[in-house]
Amino acid sequence: MPKVSDEHRLARRQQIVAAARTCVAEQGFHKTTMADVIRASGLSAGAVYGYFKSKDEIVAAIADDALSSVDRLFEEILAREEPLTPLAALEAAVEHVAFVAGQAGGDVTKVGIQAWAEALHNDAIKAIASEKYRMLRGHFVEVARRAQADGTVDPDTDPEYIAQVLFGLIPGFILQRLILGDVTPQTYTAGLAALLPR
Amino acid sequence: MPKVSDEHRLARRQQIVAAARTCVAEQGFHKTTMADVIRASGLSAGAVYGYFKSKDEIVAAIADDALSSVDRLFEEILAREEPLTPLAALEAAVEHVAFVAGQAGGDVTKVGIQAWAEALHNDAIKAIASEKYRMLRGHFVEVARRAQADGTVDPDTDPEYIAQVLFGLIPGFILQRLILGDVTPQTYTAGLAALLPR
Amino acid sequence: MPKVSDEHRLARRQQIVAAARTCVAEQGFHKTTMADVIRASGLSAGAVYGYFKSKDEIVAAIADDALSSVDRLFEEILAREEPLTPLAALEAAVEHVAFVAGQAGGDVTKVGIQAWAEALHNDAIKAIASEKYRMLRGHFVEVARRAQADGTVDPDTDPEYIAQVLFGLIPGFILQRLILGDVTPQTYTAGLAALLPR
């Protein structure tokens, strides 16, 4: 297949990443063997290694993909409505998380949690997570600023701190949803609404 | 002999769990080999297997230990002061987390994150995490009830939902602290204070 | 078409052998991969396999080429001067070896040593080496005969035995030159001169 490259190459990488994501969402990074990924991708060992140099590179690609997918859709959501209150922002975020988690092809939030654990002793993953999360949190800084301008939120607090808290609610949502299983966008939003000033 | 044996047995188990925790905090569950644990514990392979049937059992013991340690101290903190506001509860929680993370013998919060990831495909760990977190979140239900009694928080919202949000802030704190490195109990508490009604 | 094809075919084979020789001189037969040879030759995998059926065939071609190149030039050297003494023959041989070793395109003596090792368990290579070396040693038989006619060397000894010794000095020169690095045509010739009758 001499002249298929570029789009073909990208498509194959996507194919492999998709296969790997499915495996990783089911079994985690470490229980997922290259043989699993190879089987799931429908390619041969040699072919997979033609697109990725190592398992670590595939793991990094999945993590990047999983964290990016969250950020990508966030960007538009947060940019959309003009007067985006903290509560509305969190609601949108959490609904989006629940939505992508239910998509076919492996729960992205499970991959995300794997990435958290991996980031602790894998610098490549840590760099990816760090970059994506900083970006994501940046959106909440903007939300905080608007709320301060509205007078809804104390104007003297560093909006970064407020963003830490708003962004910080998301991991807790993901985790409770997967491990305790009794948290939904509705309950979480209602809980936050009760805490915030009416 | 049973008495001595029992204490001895427990002490040995603690010794092994402590050794394992150090390894796991540094390298994660999967990069930690039994040889690492055996070396760190100062025992022999045979001895370690005399106290734990398998690596999985040790992993479960570490996870239990890590999650319990958080809960144990929480219990007293939350029981202590009478009029514990949501903000004060979160502050205490987060300060405690930062404190235990700095203790010698391996950062417990790192082990905790490993446990989150592991829980997704290891039922024993999931059961432990589930139990501990349900307990932990229960304390926040009580906090929510008090705040509703005070009139600080909307009395018509299910206090469980409010607890989901308050408890849900903690994973976000742990994660940002370790991966982004710019979050402290002070910034986090300030951020939350700004959002809550003055 | 057969004529153009034939020259073309030979030129391509030479191109591949030259590329392979460079790789083999640097890394040895076994560390040299077909991918290396393909890259160095500037051809495609398919093209290379159009000219050689297998890696083994390429290896045999390199070995043949390396051993032939030594022999080819030997033939003329030994045929040139009329009264060629054993010392002069060895000197010419050793100087020629040092010269071809320094040529661009991969040290032929390194390829030669590889061929020795390979000959031990590869019958094709063994046959090539055997043939070339028998030829090469044949020249020294002639030298021995002349020296016996001169009275310089004992006439009762089988000239084949004398040739074994004269020819046998060359591998030792190649080896010491590459591994110990302190042997030159001058030192080696001087050493032999000291041993032979004045």
Add this chain to the structure above:
Amino acid sequence: MPKVSDEHRLARRQQIVAAARTCVAEQGFHKTTMADVIRASGLSAGAVYGYFKSKDEIVAAIADDALSSVDRLFEEILAREEPLTPLAALEAAVEHVAFVAGQAGGDVTKVGIQAWAEALHNDAIKAIASEKYRMLRGHFVEVARRAQADGTVDPDTDPEYIAQVLFGLIPGFILQRLILGDVTPQTYTAGLAALLPR
């Protein structure tokens, strides 16, 4: 087997090296797989890797062993007879080589040739070969010095150069013996005798 170490450890290493030597003499360094060595040694994979960190380390051990065995016996041979002429030294050397080559457990000279090839692109092997050969050649320097004292050999030539030539005859003997198959200690010694002054 808790308390067998030291002699046991050395014995096991020898056992592995012996097994590996047999394989390598038959098939060469590269065609010999770890599975071959493991099978031949009668141990398990894990056991072999308990004694050697890698295949390279085993290869180095075989090379060391093969080259040492030659040197070890040389030392005594050359030290034995008082007035050791160059011819007698070469004869002893070559007879010893033919003897060890015939020993059971893998032809050491074949391993030696493999080591020559390997030394060209493996620094560990090169270092071993370099050391052993320098030692070995050192013995011939002594032989040269004695011959110069006797007046048998030109006293103005650096004895190192003479040693290069005497030592340099050995690889040629080994090679012709294995590849051409028509050289024996007797023919080689006779050939040299014919060349040297009567």
Add this chain to the structure above:
DNA sequence: CATGAATGAGTCTTCATTCAT
């Protein structure tokens, strides 16, 4: 004819666990 992506058997190595002493 040429291309080079794809193949998949085979390589080295690790590591949880056992058991003879």
Add this chain to the structure above:
DNA sequence: AATGAATGAAGACTCATTCAT
């Protein structure tokens, strides 16, 4: 009870060769 050498089933990765385009 304790020891730690031994086990061997996987695991990640390579590379000579083919064949659809």
